[in-house]
Amino acid sequence: MTMHEFLHQVSAKNADQPEFIQAVSEVVETIWDVYDSNPQYRKAKILDRIVEPDRIIIFRVPWTTDAGEVMVNRGYRVEFNAAIGPYKGGLRFHPSVNLGILKFLGFEQIFKNSLTTLPMGGGKGGSDFNPRGRSDDEVMRFCHSFMLELFRHIGPDTDVPAGDIGVGKREIGFLYGMYKKIRNEATGVLTGKGLEWGGSLIRPEATGFGTVYFAEEMLKTKGMSFDGKTVLVSGSGNVSQYAIQKVNDLGGKVVTASDSDGFIHDPDGIKGEKWEYLMELKNIKRGRISEYAEEFGVKYYPGARPWGIPADVALPCATQNEINGEEARTLIKNGCICVSEGANMPTTPEGVELILDAKILYGPGKAANAGGVATSGLEMTQNSMRISWSREEVDAKLHSIMKAIHESCVQYGKKDNFTNYVRGANVAGFIKVANAMMDQGLV
Numbered sequence: 056m057t058m059h060e061f062l063h064q065v066s067a068k069n070a071d072q073p074e075f076i077q078a079v080s081e082v083v084e085t086i087w088d089v090y091d092s093n094p095q096y097r098k099a100k101i102l103d104r105i106v107e108p109d110r111i112i113i114f115r116v117p118w119t120t121d122a123g124e125v126m127v128n129r130g131y132r133v134e135f136n137a138a139i140g141p142y143k144g145g146l147r148f149h150p151s152v153n154l155g156i157l158k159f160l161g162f163e164q165i166f167k168n169s170l171t172t173l174p175m176g177g178g179k180g181g182s183d184f185n186p187r188g189r190s191d192d193e194v195m196r197f198c199h200s201f202m203l204e205l206f207r208h209i210g211p212d213t214d215v216p217a218g219d220i221g222v223g224k225r226e227i228g229f230l231y232g233m234y235k236k237i238r239n240e241a242t243g244v245l246t247g248k249g250l251e252w253g254g255s256l257i258r259p260e261a262t263g264f265g266t267v268y269f270a271e272e273m274l275k276t277k278g279m280s281f282d283g284k285t286v287l288v289s290g291s292g293n294v295s296q297y298a299i300q301k302v303n304d305l306g307g308k309v310v311t312a313s314d315s316d317g318f319i320h321d322p323d324g325i326k327g328e329k330w331e332y333l334m335e336l337k338n339i340k341r342g343r344i345s346e347y348a349e350e351f352g353v354k355y356y357p358g359a360r361p362w363g364i365p366a367d368v369a370l371p372c373a374t375q376n377e378i379n380g381e382e383a384r385t386l387i388k389n390g391c392i393c394v395s396e397g398a399n400m401p402t403t404p405e406g407v408e409l410i411l412d413a414k415i416l417y418g419p420g421k422a423a424n425a426g427g428v429a430t431s432g433l434e435m436t437q438n439s440m441r442i443s444w445s446r447e448e449v450d451a452k453l454h455s456i457m458k459a460i461h462e463s464c465v466q467y468g469k470k471d472n473f474t475n476y477v478r479g480a481n482v483a484g485f486i487k488v489a490n491a492m493m494d495q496g497l498v
Contacts, residue, residue: 058087065106072155074375078162078400079106081407085481090489099497101489108135108161109142111154114204116182118197121190130201132180132208132216135161138491141212142178143168143428145219148226152181159375160219163399164428166484167421170460173432178214180205186221187341198229206234211242211438217431218247220374223293224259228252243438246431250443255434257449258427263297263397264450265426265457266370266418270395271305272461273416274368276474277392282306285366287391288325289313290373291337291344294397294424298370299325299333311361313373314344318361321353365389372397380405387413396420407477414473422460422480429456 056064062083066076083090083102090096112132119125131154134142144164147157157179165177182201186194208214218227227247234244241253248254257264267281274280284307288295291312299309308324312333325333329351336342348355362369362382369391371377375398378386383406386394394410395418396402402410410417430453437443444452460480467486468479 074159137176140174142214143175147181147219148221261430262427266397267301317357371401
């Protein structure tokens with residue numbers, strides 16, 4: 056079977072799941088020569104097996120509003136591949152959630168987790184429930200109902216969910232409370248927990264910090280650093296907030312932030328009291344980014360994304376497919392030298408191709424944003440050992456992991472004087488999982 060025949064087969068089986076097809080195509084196109092040159096992989100049908108989840112769980116989630124109205128949402132858990140460890144991946148609560156998006160995210164998680172050097176498989180889950188605008192009591196009732204089904208399928212040595220879009224410390228708390236009550240045991244079954252009940256220091260910061268650490272390593276290959284660089288960040292949630300903080304720590308200047316309604320451009324930089332305001336706005340008030348523009352008198356661009364602002368570095372930290380071909384051309388034209396993805400698959404295939412053709416440093420999400428799941432893995436370790444590491448210890452381990460991921464990408468992606476980090480990440484992640492699957496036989 057040729058690569059095109061294989062991808063056609065995947066597309067035919069998953070015709071209503073464009074994000075999943077996109078993710079599979081991006082991986083297969085970069086690792087096909089490795090797969091094709093290893094007869095043992097072909098004989099064992101490793102690729103055919105790796106694109107099919109081990110299992111998919113879909114369930115009903117009934118709950119009541121504060122007004123007593125009965126609501127019904129759909130819950131999911133995609134347990135994709137456990138060849139190198141328990142399934143690991145976030146839960147996403149957002150109206151856009153469907154099976155195709157969760158399969159895309161779970162498939163990406165296989166290789167991302169493989170790259171971390173930690174023993175974790177890939178999975179993803181969530182619901183089309185929207186926590187935005189809901190009271191704490193409504194969110195609690197939904198989370199408890201969700202866990203009343205999910206508890207059957209997860210465990211510290213089976214499947215360890217974490218947070219994702221719409222699932223933060225509040226939601227993890229409600230989910231963990233119900234799991235603990237049902238199972239009558241306190242285990243490390245969820246990550247992203249509160250510090251008082253098993254959480255890890257640096258976990259909230261980890262994805263954003265890791266994205267910047269990876270970009271820092273890429274810049275070092277060109278003899279550069281963040282010092283004095285102008286940086287674009289999309290999003291204003293957890294990943295974006297801490298990416299901004301780490302850029303500031305390293306001497307860069309972040310001039311944009313966004314949400315689903317638009318973005319702000321602050322030429323003086325989002326730092327100091329402005330960063331603190333952003334944190335309060337999004338984490339406590341749960342307000343909109345336009346309020347930042349009103350507070351500090353900066354330009355707000357409704358219904359737009361920040362990629363038209365000239366800058367040295369771009370950190371897409373919002374959601375999938377947020378940099379298209381046209382926006383990639385604009386970044387290149389404006390002199391962008393580095394793109395490091397804090398979100399999952401935020402650049403379209405056309406955008407990726409243009410960025411790579413321009414020989415711009417480009418860290419794909421499965422490598423650049425692996426810091427979050429890496430620190431979740433560190434939380435699992437601390438839970439298993441019944442200890443807590445200091446902030447400095449966890450940050451040092453995170454930094455070390457991101458450096459190791461970068462080295463793996465260079466090992467498999469460097470040719471002549473250019474490193475294709477997409478190829479490097481995919482090949483490094485694939486080989487580890489494929490070899491584990493070979494060792495364990497046809498299961």
